[in-house]
Amino acid sequence: MTKFLLKRILQMILIMLTASFILFVIFDTPEFKKRLAVQELGGFAVSALTDASYESWLEKKGLNVPFYERYSNWIGAVVKGDFGFSQEKNREVGPLLWDKLKKTGILAFWVFALMIPLSLVLGVLAGMKEGSLQDRSVSFISVFFTSIPEIATAILLTVFLALGLGLVPAKSAMISGFDWKALVLPVLTLVIYDFGYVARMTRASMAEVMTSQYIRTAILKGLPYRRVIMKHALRNALIAPFTIIVLQLNWLLSGVVVVEVFFEYDGFGKLLLEAALFPDIEVVQACTLVAVLVAVLSQIISDIGYTFLNPRIRFS
């Protein structure tokens, strides 16, 4: 187990190093430096700059040194916990990122709190009797809802719930303090897009368990159907969905970009997009590190969880 963990963590660090190195190479091109100059000084000022004064601007920003030197400096700083300075937001990257991650965390918490029970119940109901009417209708509902892209769900919900009925605000910028009502639309959008996939996976796992020998034995023994499901089937059927739900964390991090931009919710996704367009390289770097960290950690958690939950692997 420790060997497995060490191997995965080593792999994660290697991937992070590769990823951040590629990003540094990309953002080192002259066009990106020019774009940064345009953002800071204004397009007119940059076009009026002489080559010498552009060079001195680069030097002032520390951009004239080769990227591998900047890269090694940056790595040194990150190891000490210093993520650099955001040119766009004029703030330290560390606290800025932490702020936005907390906001996205609130969003993610509510998405999971609604999505997990909904998809598990639907999936189990469908998988109990494969091919029955309830199975077919649940399968159709899941395909239908996963087929509507987030951007379309966001639009439909905004148009009907916010613009039509006026129940909730259409935008979630939350300029005047935190507002629970403004959280409804982003959370609903993500839940509607995501629950279908998890429900289908739960259904597949449940359907497989229901065809196994021990379930047939339990039914033939004359146990009440309810008890067979609750005591015998569910325990095994919920192992696979667990891993899938943990992996959804990774999906959420990219799915959240569209939703946050559309609803103007001030979280991780919006920060990432704005930073990439600016180009605010140190923020993009930090965001990527966080994203890779979440991706690999969720993989590790799902692997470990799978071994702990599955007695066949645990006792072998």
Next chain:
Amino acid sequence: MPVADLEFPRSSMFERLAKPKPMLILFAIMWVPLTLYVMFGLDDVVLLPAIPATIALYFICLWAFRESTVALVGLSLVFFWLIMAVSAPYLPLLDPNKPIAPFATPWTEKKETFFVLGSDFKGRDLLSRMIWGCQRVLIWGVSATAVAYVVGTVFGLIAGYLSGWWDEVISFISNVFLSFPVMVLFIVVLNYLGPSGFNIVIAVTFASAPAIMRIVRGLTLDIKTRDYVFAAQTRGEHPLYIMLVELLPNVRGPLIVDACLRLGYTTVAITTLTFLGLGLQPPDPDWGLMIRESARVAMLWKFSYMLLVPALSVSSLILGFNLLADGLREISLRD
């Protein structure tokens, strides 16, 4: 008799691969003109042969998938947009880029023009923008998925069949790409290359090819121990021949289902990226652009049709791809 004198029946690789298939030919007659038209702006005339080819292909597919209702519904949704895409220049529509009368609500007349689905804030007809908009999504979506499949399949076959170092290196690279969240990858790649259709193809390839490579690699590992592969190896065939003639046709089944699903994802990705300002650029009509342009203006119940039209269009296309994938899986499980 010495072994060396034995004659094995060997056909050339070209002969085995280049058997004429009517469905592929029809697909080419439909697809090549449409691609030329959308990507390189050729004249309307090139689309003329594509219209009957598309309709013929639709009926052939209807017959082929008649076992599964789900597949038929999906097929009809996809082909509805395909037929719209190839016949758009010949339909009696208003010019999609011409400002006529702004903020006309659906089914009303304004400035002597009748708007079926209304007009947007610049006064362009929404019905014609909706129909023209499907061309670019379809073309770039399918091209991007196709390129990702070629790259993924080639590396998957190499990693699976040759194993060893090839496998180690290819698998590590694909793991690096797979641990980036998709959106981060898209944003970084498109930000570096600049927003355009061709760059979307590259970005989608980076994001999808590693996953496709994994699937192909797994299937290849399973298949390469079969007798017919041994037979080919004993005949002394070149690895390239074995990969293309023996392995590739036999991994096709699961890949087609996956391709339908992936077409849906790619369509979502293109629309989303265009909405974020990283994809296709104005002024040509496109669903993502329609959403992007109206999102700031149409935040009123009265004008919400500007957002609903593109949102429902893109949903119906993706629903079509997903239902088709579901139906194909159903059919393949039945056999």
